[in-house]
Amino acid sequence: MTLxxxxxxxxxxxxxxxxxxxLDLGTKTIGLALSDVERRLASPLDTIRRVxxxxxxxALLKRTADFDVQALVFGLPLNMDGTEGPRAQATRAFMRNLRKLTPLPFAFWDERLSTAAVTRELIAQDASRAKRAEVVDRMAAAYILQGALDRLARL
Structure with missing residues (x-):
């Protein structure tokens, strides 16, 4: 099945x-972004430090309740050739485990180059290395979510 x-x-x-x-699921953090209720715009929300x-x-399900979230969009870190490697498998495993805890529907969205694109933009804005580290995960989540929102708008 395609994304x-x-x-x-x-x-x-x-x-x-x-x-x-x-969601931008990393090994150390989970970047979060939230859409508006009309699902037009994605905004960086928060970063969860993974424990x-x-x-x-x-922590994730608390955010879904706090903001009355209707569904989750997970960035799926595919390899450049479109195949799935260990990171994509880890993301799918996280979602399989989360599915046992919430009835919220979810989809995966190709996140190739999302962190790189966000990092390039932050560098272009002359953000310090410390500032980039602080915001890159939630901005990558917003980049991922915005791509999915744009696709949903064309359906």
Missing amino acids: DLQLDALAAALPPRGRLLG KFSADAE
Whole structure:
């Protein structure tokens, strides 16, 4: 199944309005981004420092409840040739475990080069290395979510 079909299936399961949460799942952090209720704009939200799955899931599900999130969009870190490597498999495993804890629907969105694109933009804005490290994960999540929102708008 392609990523677009997964997103198409998610679109069919969503109410007309409601926020989506975008996730950039890393080994040390989870970057979060939130859409507006009309699902037009993704905004960086927060970064969760990863500890262990149960704590990570609890923090994530708290954000979904706080913002009345209707669905999750996970960045899927595919290899440049489109194949799935260890990071993509780890992302799928995280979602399989999270699925046991929440009924929220989800989709994966190709996140290739999202962190690189965000880092380039931050460098262009002359952001310090410390500032980039602080915001890159949630900005990458916003980049991922915005791509999915743009695709949803064309459905």
